[in-house]
Amino acid sequence: MSRHQAVRNMDYQDELDDYEGYSEEEDELSPEDRALMEQGKAAVRAALATSASRVTTAQIEEALWHYYYDVDKTVAYLISKFIDPPKTQKPSLTPCQGLEFVRQTSLATGNTFGSGGCLSGYFRGMPWGNIPEHRKALLIPPPQPRGGLLGGSAKMSKLQQLAAARKKKAEEKEAQDKIEQTRSQMKDLSVSSSATKENSPLAGAFGKRLKTSESTAKGRNPLEDGERTRPEAMEQPLAKITNEQEMAIDPVQEISVPETPSPRVGPSPFAQTLFGSSSDSPKRKIREFFPLPYMEIAPSALDAFSNPSPDDVVLTAQSKAGKKQSDATGKKNKKKTDSSADGVTNGVGALKIEDAPLPKSKNLDVLSEFHSSNSKKTASFVVVGHVDAGKSTMMGRLLLDLGVVDQRTVDKLRQEADKIGKKSFALAWVLDQRTEERSRGVTIDIATNRFETDKTSFTILDAPGHQDFIPNMIAGASQADFAILVIDASTGAFESGLKGQTREHSLLIRSMGVSRIIVAVNKLDTVGWSKERFDEIRNQVSGFLSATGFQSKNISFVPVSGLHGDNLVRKSPDPAASWYTGDTLVEELENSEPSARALAKPLRMTIAEVFRSTQNPLSIAGRLDAGSLQMGDAILVQPSGEKAYIKSLQVDDAPADWAVAGQNVVLHLSNIDPIHVRLGDIVCDPAKPIQCVDMFTLKALAFDFLMPMQVDVHRGRLHAAGRIEAIPGLLDKVTGAVTKKKPKIVKPASVARIVVKLEAKVPLEAGQRVVLRSSGETVAAGLLE
Numbered sequence: 001m002s003r004h005q006a007v008r009n010m011d012y013q014d015e016l017d018d019y020e021g022y023s024e025e026e027d028e029l030s031p032e033d034r035a036l037m038e039q040g041k042a043a044v045r046a047a048l049a050t051s052a053s054r055v056t057t058a059q060i061e062e063a064l065w066h067y068y069y070d071v072d073k074t075v076a077y078l079i080s081k082f083i084d085p086p087k088t089q090k091p092s093l094t095p096c097q098g099l100e101f102v103r104q105t106s107l108a109t110g111n112t113f114g115s116g117g118c119l120s121g122y123f124r125g126m127p128w129g130n131i132p133e134h135r136k137a138l139l140i141p142p143p144q145p146r147g148g149l150l151g152g153s154a155k156m157s158k159l160q161q162l163a164a165a166r167k168k169k170a171e172e173k174e175a176q177d178k179i180e181q182t183r184s185q186m187k188d189l190s191v192s193s194s195a196t197k198e199n200s201p202l203a204g205a206f207g208k209r210l211k212t213s214e215s216t217a218k219g220r221n222p223l224e225d226g227e228r229t230r231p232e233a234m235e236q237p238l239a240k241i242t243n244e245q246e247m248a249i250d251p252v253q254e255i256s257v258p259e260t261p262s263p264r265v266g267p268s269p270f271a272q273t274l275f276g277s278s279s280d281s282p283k284r285k286i287r288e289f290f291p292l293p294y295m296e297i298a299p300s301a302l303d304a305f306s307n308p309s310p311d312d313v314v315l316t317a318q319s320k321a322g323k324k325q326s327d328a329t330g331k332k333n334k335k336k337t338d339s340s341a342d343g344v345t346n347g348v349g350a351l352k353i354e355d356a357p358l359p360k361s362k363n364l365d366v367l368s369e370f371h372s373s374n375s376k377k378t379a380s381f382v383v384v385g386h387v388d389a390g391k392s393t394m395m396g397r398l399l400l401d402l403g404v405v406d407q408r409t410v411d412k413l414r415q416e417a418d419k420i421g422k423k424s425f426a427l428a429w430v431l432d433q434r435t436e437e438r439s440r441g442v443t444i445d446i447a448t449n450r451f452e453t454d455k456t457s458f459t460i461l462d463a464p465g466h467q468d469f470i471p472n473m474i475a476g477a478s479q480a481d482f483a484i485l486v487i488d489a490s491t492g493a494f495e496s497g498l499k500g501q502t503r504e505h506s507l508l509i510r511s512m513g514v515s516r517i518i519v520a521v522n523k524l525d526t527v528g529w530s531k532e533r534f535d536e537i538r539n540q541v542s543g544f545l546s547a548t549g550f551q552s553k554n555i556s557f558v559p560v561s562g563l564h565g566d567n568l569v570r571k572s573p574d575p576a577a578s579w580y581t582g583d584t585l586v587e588e589l590e591n592s593e594p595s596a597r598a599l600a601k602p603l604r605m606t607i608a609e610v611f612r613s614t615q616n617p618l619s620i621a622g623r624l625d626a627g628s629l630q631m632g633d634a635i636l637v638q639p640s641g642e643k644a645y646i647k648s649l650q651v652d653d654a655p656a657d658w659a660v661a662g663q664n665v666v667l668h669l670s671n672i673d674p675i676h677v678r679l680g681d682i683v684c685d686p687a688k689p690i691q692c693v694d695m696f697t698l699k700a701l702a703f704d705f706l707m708p709m710q711v712d713v714h715r716g717r718l719h720a721a722g723r724i725e726a727i728p729g730l731l732d733k734v735t736g737a738v739t740k741k742k743p744k745i746v747k748p749a750s751v752a753r754i755v756v757k758l759e760a761k762v763p764l765e766a767g768q769r770v771v772l773r774s775s776g777e778t779v780a781a782g783l784l785e
């Protein structure tokens with residue numbers, strides 16, 4: 001593009017618009033000027049007396065501004081211009097046009113400046129008015145007449161404004177360049193400069209600080225060694241400058257930059273005539289550099305660091321209090337140092353958590369410990385069923401009747417529930433502890449609790465019934481040995497439940513590998529303990545469960561009222577319920593055999609919870625699916641592939657040295673960054689790790705039509721997006737033999753082999769059970785081949 005085109009294409013209006021804002025800002029009077037203006041106007045009006053009405057406020061202001069608030073001159077001008085203008089005076093001038101007129105007249109006529117004529121009155125009293133003849137000279141017009149004191153306050157022409165805007169931009173650029181220059185000089189002085197770790201002055205100081213922390217951690221008092229880190233931190237950067245720039249110690253001198261010519265133009269002779277020599281006027285000193293924060297510290301401030309800081313005093317005291325405590329404080333101190341010495345990246349390496357001492361292992365033979373221990377049988381059960389079937393209320397009542405929670409707590413919950421009109425949910429609140437769950441009256445996520453009977457230690461996994469929270473229910477079911485299916489026996493509720501989550505939950509838990517199910521026919525108090533209703537429900541549900549794959553010997557039915565505690569821990573005292581002579585719910589639970597434990601298999605644990613506490617920066621919870629572990633063991637977290645160590649552990653909330661498959665554990669980890677640990681990840685043995693895959697084959701039971709389609713894969717808390725890539729064949733439900741190769745579609749209730757491709761690699765292996773969902777519906781579940 002030629003320069004002409006560039007000029008033509010230039011958006012002048014934009015340029016001018018930009019400038020106009022600036023111009024208006026410039027025209028704003030300062031508060032000082034505003035006060036002078038007001039005083040001046042009052043004085044001028046008083047001087048003009050009755051003639052004041054012949055001039056406008058704007059004219060007075062204009063003249064005052066022009067004469068720099070000189071009332072006499074303003075009055076003289078206003079009289080001669082507006083009130084009693086001399087007949088010969090032409091052309092008519094406004095103050096702001098005065099200079100331009102002089103320029104034009106001078107140029108046109110060759111008149112010298114001050115030759116009087118028609119302008120003599122105008123310039124009467126001006127300091128330059130009485131110039132001797134021999135001193136008279138031609139006025140050389142300024143290249144760009146400008147507004148302000150001598151040019152008046154009139155708006156500049158558009159081109160003038162444009163030129164002024166450009167000039168302003170150039171000035172700004174120059175100022176910016178100066179800042180950049182100063183910054184680059186500062187960079188040279190910066191602690192994050194290219195100086196090596198050893199050479200970096202602050203790194204040295206920082207290193208000392210770290211050393212201080214370390215020595216503190218060893219229980220030594222850092223001050224005993226005479227280490228005073230702060231003064232060195234102050235001195236070393238200065239020393240560096242001194243070496244490099246061969247400058248004096250004075251920090252201000254050291255960083256002064258070489259003198260550059262001032263960008264400001266010196267005062268013109270004209271201005272000097274007005275205001276005197278610029279050299280006489282006091283000059284505002286402009287700082288050409290930006291000192292580093294510590295450069296202007298008074299010596300007294302430097303002295304302040306010659307004594308131990310309050311932090312150091314605390315550290316010293318803590319180090320004396322014991323090694324353990326000072327270790328923690330040392331780390332804390334390290335953190336503080338890190339934040340205060342921002343930019344000292346070299347030092348951060350010294351804070352690597354890998355350097356923490358590894359937990360000590362007792363090298364136990366965990367399996368023989370387990371077999372020789374007389375610990376109780378452990379079992380986990382999931383409580384499922386349609387929304388509002390009474391699952392949480394039943395578990396709350398169970399815990400109350402077993403003495404796990406006391407009556408006082410329940411009474412308190414009842415009062416709180418009453419306040420928001422949900423008194424009937426008080427028992428459910430024992431498990432539903434989230435605010436949202438309580439306000440909505442629904443369970444949202446799995447709630448766990450524990451109780452013990454004579455023979456068994458049970459873990460309750462209370463699942464949400466609402467269909468929106470099926471993924472959470474799947475997570476609960478994946479940890480369970482058996483299930484309690486709660487059915488609302490009240491009129492109409494059972495029927496709607498059977499169409500809803502009663503059916504879906506039953507299918508899911510069976511697909512997840514749960515083979516034992518106890519059906520609690522609940523709310524029988526609402527139907528007068530009708531035996532007919534109970535039998536009707538039992539008949540329908542047992543048929544349905546058998547069709548789902550549960551063997552009849554593994555299905556039990558108990559008529560209960562969760563709200564009143566009938567047939568939970570004790571037999572119902574209601575005479576209307578006397579027809580039931582079978583076991584209570586707890587007895588049925590005790591009679592249930594947990595699934596076989598994969599004790600000898602490699603360690604596998606799905607992370608169901610990740611949390612931190614003041615003592616333990618990272619803890620995880622879940623059930624051991626397979627294998628065993630002990631304190632001090634190294635573990636591998638997949639898919640991150642990060643190694644960690646078991647600092648300590650708990651089994652069923654009690655501290656323990658080891659744990660085996662089937663137990664619910666909390667592991668307190670060390671030597672791992674929490675960002676590598678997420679819900680659904682798998683903890684495994686680093687020597688026998690689980691592989692991460694993005695493609696797998698599944699033997700699946702179809703809940704809905706299946707075809708190549710997008711699906712979400714759920715396994716415990718693991719959720720992964722994927723797609724059914726291929727359907728190699730339909731299978732016989734009993735024998736597993738292929739009945740049809742490569743079907744285009746799989747009908748509900750059919751079993752098929754399908755290939756699923758995932759968007760990312762996740763830890764999955766043969767023998768695991770997964771659920772496939774699509775558009776919020778469960779479409780299939782099955783076993784990985």
Ligand SMILES: Nc1nc2c(ncn2[C@@H]2O[C@H](COP(=O)(O)OP(=O)(O)OP(=O)(O)O)[C@@H](O)[C@H]2O)c(=O)[nH]1
Pocket residue numbers: 385386387388389390391392393394424425428441442443463464465466522523524525526560561562563564
């Ligand atoms: N009459 C009577 N009401 C009951 C009984 N059990 C539960 N309820 C009531 O049923 C309502 C729902 O109870 P919840 O325990 O919240 O039901 P839930 O199955 O846990 O609900 P979600 O977990 O949200 O699916 C509450 O108002 C309970 O008081 C019972 O045995 N008899």
